[in-house]
Amino acid sequence: MLKQLRNAALAAAAALAFTAPGADAADDKIRIGMTVSSAGNFALASQSGVRGVEIWVDEVNKAGGLEVGGRKLPVELVKLDDRSDKQMTARVYETLITDEKVDLLFAPFGSTLTAAAATATERLDKFLVIWSAAADTLYDQGFKNIVSATQMPVSRMPVASLDLAKELGTKKVAIVYVDEPFPAGLATGAEAAAKERGLEVVLMERYPKGAKDFSLILQKARASGADVFFPTSYEGDLISMVRQMRQMNINFPYTFMVYASTPQFQAIGEDGDYIYSHTNFHPTINWEVNAGLNREQFVEAYDRLFPKAEYPADFQTVLAYGAGAIAGEIIEKAGSTDAAVLKQAALDLSGELTVLAGPYKIDETGKQLAMPFPVVQLQPEKGMVTVWPSEVAVAEPIFPIPAWTDR
């Protein structure tokens, strides 16, 4: 028993030895707080994003830091683990602000965690840079100190593809979606965007999760007379739809599939040809950047800093890196880390910056209005190429999509 007590005392002592860090605010650097999910559902996406921010921090510090009030200040990234847990997120952000004394913060991955983080940053009056929260509702809560530097809300995601559809002279849109929040959000956004552009929505069809047979839906879409087919489901459903379209010889002049840009979708081979999709990170997407690294420099930095990373850079890394580059410009413009001053600087810079992820434009609520995902097309000879908008297009769109019988 005594031995047990001694063991217990040792365990307790070991636990107590991990004393809390008493970080002091240092005036000679800018401390930026951020969460990283070591485990849980958001771990991969969160870590992808953190790598993007780390590339930005490395780039800034190599250049001697950010210029604030006539002095060059290096940037320090302070990370705490949220375990993809909303409860932890609230603690992470309060601890970063009150104990770690960070000057401003980067948001976690996803809308729920970002809302929890924003609650803390608003109460303690700190600036929060968002890179991955797509829920539209986040921006009408009256949060004063948030800015979505790179992530556009769900409702705006279909905008670029429908701009192209309009440009190509289409008239009628058939929207099909699985009954899940993200696809449903995209579908609602597409419906609104189509109407705004004077396109007629001839079909708005929801189907339950788990459906495998899309023949009825496809026939409905054909019967509706649509020239734009716009399903917003995930890869698996889209692949089934394409195969069934081929079997049933169903053709649309313009078919846009959100996930057709993923390697998983493209594994279906030539059946996927001519389909339109969108992405923000691809060798053929090269914006004229005026803040931060361009795509080549970014890829080089990623390979140099993370030679052992499990995954290559993805769109999360690009969004987070872009948010870093924009935050840097905002801090230099503000010359301060006061939340209200930073927010004003963020508004002043709206429409002025273009980063790796695209042009930056926000409204008063901090909602991102630009950063379009360029439209790509799977062209048989060239592979996936960017066809819209004109700033980044490298190929002409093939329109209308050739019928199955003509291929």
Added chain:
Amino acid sequence: MASSLGGVAAPAEGRSGDARVGRIRISLWIVVALGVVLPLLAAPALTENLSFSFYLMLWIILCTSFNLVAGFTGYMPFGYVAFYGVGAYATGVLHKTYGLPMPGALVCAALAGAAVSLLLAPTLRLKGVYFGIVSLALAVIFRLVVSMLPEDITGGSMGLILARANDPQTTYYVTVAVLAACLAAAGWLAFSRTGVALRAVRDDADAAAIVGIDVTRTRLKAWVLAATFPAVVGGLEAWYTNAIDPEASFNILVTAKVIVYSMAGGLGTLLGPVLGAGALYGIDHLIWQKFPVLNLMFLGIIIMVMILVFPRGLVGSFAQRFPLLRRYIP
């Protein structure tokens, strides 16, 4: 595991001895409860970091109410998070979708928790691990039901954002009040005749029935009480973080943590869950702040060591080491 704890005094001492021991135990519990509540009440004046104390209260409330069913009646509800999630959603939906003020929404959350516990009361007929499995399945079902409700009511899998109600200070003080109520209710249940009856039912339901205890009613009291507090806490957490979604609100980790914390402290005593929640949550906080990447691994090791060293929980092992003091432990 804890069936011998908090039992009646040795027969030789007689009735007056029993009463004296009872009074000491009640006094000790009052001291403990005040010792927990008062510092937490003062915490906002000392630090701006409310979250640490807020979630400490959350775990103490969850563990204490979990103990009412797991420790006092011997049922192990592996789906305990269902009450928490139902409370979070009742609060979120009533406030956001139907515009009910927060206090009203929280009261409704408590009622929702109680209603769900009554709905699930028939599962109390199951025993041991069968009850646990059914309870786990029910938690998954509740989560699915919530995600399948119309999106304009629950917000679907994206959940709801309630930031317009954002008022962490008020949320904090309301939580202190709920904590005090929870500790008081647990004390009442443990020291009242119902408490004695509960322990009798737990140890031998047939014998208890023979001496005239209404077994079903007694269990039901503990069950409803144990469901009401997590529902309120779910609502409070929704209010504090201003965001709910099915993933976070029905997270199985909530149940897992409640079980680990309570068992680390010692089920079956009032003190155990409070001590377990405080100790493990505190240790978790320290290593989490110190090791951003490896904290979960260290936490796992510490929990394993703790269970190996104190298989009956902190309080249970103490009672085993000092058997004479056992009956004074609240």
